[in-house]
Amino acid sequence: SESFTADHKPLLGEAPEVRGFYLGCGFNSAGCGKELAHWIIHGRPEKDMYGYDIRRFHHSITNNSRWLRERSHESYAKNYSVVFPFDEPLAGRNMRKDPLYQVLQEQGCVFQERHGWERPGWFNTDTSAPILDYDYYGAYEITKNKDYKYNELLGKEYTFDFPPHHGTIRDECLACRCSVAVFNMSYFGKFYLMGPDAKKAADWLFTADINKAPGDTYYLAVGGAVAQHNWSHIQTVLQDQGFDCTMADHSEDMGMISIQGPRSRELLQEIVDADLSNEAFPFSTHKIITAAGHKVRAMRLSFVGELGWELHIPKESCVPVYQAVMSAGAKYGVRNAGYRAIDSLSIEKGYRHWHADLRPDDTPLEAGLAFTCKMKTSIPFLGREALESQKATGLHRRIVCFTIDERVPMFGLEAIYCNGVPVGHLRRAEFGYAIDKTIGYGYIRKPDGGVVTPEYIRSGEFSLERMGVVYKARAHLKSPFDPDNKRVKGIYSTE
Template sequence: MLKLTCCLSLPHSESFTADHKPLMGEAPEVRGFFLGCGFNSAGMMLGGGCGRELAHWIIHGRPEKDMYGYDIRRFHNSLTGNNQWIRERSHESYAKNYSVVFPFDEPLASRNMRKDPFHQVLTEQGCVYQERHGWERPGWFSKDGPAPVLSYDYYGAYDGPKNTDDKYRALLGKEYTFDFPSHHHVLKDECMTCRQGVAVFNMSYFGKFYLSGPDAKQAADWLFTADVNKKPGDTYYLAIGGGVAEHNWNHIRTVLQDQGFTCTLVDHSEDMGMLSIQGPKSREVLQEVLDTDLSNQAFPFSTHKVVNAAGHQVRAMRLSFVGELGWELHIPRDSCLPVYNAVMAAGAKHGIINSGYRAIDSLSIEKGYRHWHADLRPDDTPLEAGLAFTCKMKSSIPFLGRDRLELQKKEGLKRRIVCFTIDEKIPLFGLEAVYRNGVPVGHIRRSDYGFFVDKTIAYGYIRNPDGANPDFVRSGDFTLERMGVTYQAKAHLKSPFDPENKRVKGIYD
């Protein structure tokens, strides 16, 4: 006879996590200690599937499905020991448990925990911030003056004082829509200025790690799919998106330990700022600031140099995540504001502007650049994501996951990512169904409006058991379903914007 024992918890004894999601996976502090807790009164609903994935995690080192949203490594270590952050964010998560989830909502609780050197000057210029991994990063820039994030007022509960003149909360309220937001035209201005002139993006929330030691070359070969081509003993500088910095930090340290590499990984995320200056006029602006030749011959795409900027030493990288000519400047913390002021002064005659991550989202999807945990998840492969060029498959160098990629390449792809455009000016947000000839074949992962091509752009994975090859894409008639309405979509195997990659090379016709 099967006997079931149930335990009922009173409301005051229930536990709720800071984002109302479970805590799962290997503890960052203790190898071999796994967590499966914090189910926020949803244990009966989530226990079966989470238990199965956790068992696979323990046995094989990773779950079968994408469990990133539940992975304990989604929280930065500076936050998990901060009682204010835990108390405020847990309260707000509980208070909003049954609220409608709008696409661009931001928390009001536990803000201003991690601020970069540009925070105050950008606030004064109307920056509307987003919170990621505890960092305040620029979302977009309001034309109506500063909208600082105020201290959490618990929504005016518990007889405490309620915030007044909360411009930030008022702006968020205008985002509570499934249509384009009221400041859609502001995002367009930021994007088009980058495409036609020059814009500055503060990307300081990135994780910045140094990997060094006798086995650094061997470790880099194993960790990274690309051919790093460095001499043994060299130091590697890793710049990683801030939202996944803690996850990457722990993953790298785990691999170093498991493989026995003699290496040191040092975190300098708080010690450095990062500016990205992008657009057709970026070279003209930076040539006045940097003491080096920025021509295509002297400073090719995907190279870097340590140079002086307004008398301060910085690392300049010719890279772009928006599809334009541009450079990233990685700057010691004390030098951030002088370098920023020099860039803005040199760019004034070129119409330089500050721009935020809402513009980056639009510009990057227009170019077809992948976003982690949207276009790319732990259960996707580089081949499926159209990133085979980042893998050193033509070499004989072993790397983590190479055997799986070789097998997948031999068997052929059953799923692949595809770009879709819709002529109607309607917003998509992800999870919309994808139909090919009236048959569902996948769903959208990420979408945004492309202001330069003037279309809604969406990326999603499509499946075909007989092979998701290019002909399967070309021969299909595709539609996307949004809120019960289907829209005709055009499928693209290449980005509809600058498919020949001329602009990142500084070639503007």
């Protein structure tokens, strides 16, 4: 007999519910034993095992027998299917829906599933595409779903070329770059870290210097797909270090919308009671404000590289605040946008995605994120010694941005060559609509194992191999889009 799990991958690692209890199940082959042994002894595996880590599943779905049954059935049914880049499951859907789910579905939202949550993928302008109950592909005398619009749209994505709605995603991206777009990010995990040792814990847990805003409570907004993993990791560190503080999970109590683009300030200024100028509300700050008569936490942040704010909103206020934003934004050409647009916009700006550009076996220095680490202070933090050691010896591996001029899509895992010799592979690739090029990010090593210097990257001749065809590539040490980081500061060229 064979074992099948809900996502066709093994279940390994420490159980979130019981410290010291490790699992190694859900698969029928060897090779994981060595990593699991290392995990048990050292508290973490040596290699990147995140895709197998049992903490990838949120506790609300591991306790849900319907979700487990449906998803495990579909993973078996699709065992030998070709894995296309943007496939989504039909099983175990509509398990976790945020307050804006219905209003977005009515506007043609095509949803993605991420660990139980339905999050916006992209917006189909023709018609809505509701997700129906799982039909077990017609097995067990269950009537197969007919005229299933969502399934039809997925089927059209079964290509290794650009998808048929490439232009729709482009329109969402360019609305964000040229005017204003609204992203529903309500699936994010929203945690509070509080207690007498909260500051001590934050100092140890986070590489960034949090002393600019000392306090005894910290609000953490975490990507929904990694919320369970983050929660478990933080709880483990609190316990191991003996910090006197607690975590509270308010993920289901709040929604979150992100309003981004050069017109975002004008739009928001019409519905909020706060001054949104650079002086009054600088980048990377937050305030409790009133939006359309509702109290919200506004953060001036961007994951797409534009002027913009995130609004973290109590559940019951989400729909009225969203409707006020869309109403005020009509004259600016506001547009709904989804995560497919975020994937493109973020790679264009050079922002990192967890487990694509950044994995547990990468360091912030290799990932070009040294600026997020408080190395200039004397404050100890988890991982500091490893970073100091790596800084002293130099980087033998480094993330690099690549662009190609040919109009072909790439999806990640394409080989990277330097002067004709393989030096790595792309972790992530998307089409960048503002620069009108395919963009990829990958870590490279020198063939001789030496330090990867900026000069080595500047002087090399790079190429990328997609499905046996090699394309000339240009390596960039900085993002090819807005390398001076002006747009998030609200500085837009008038040229």
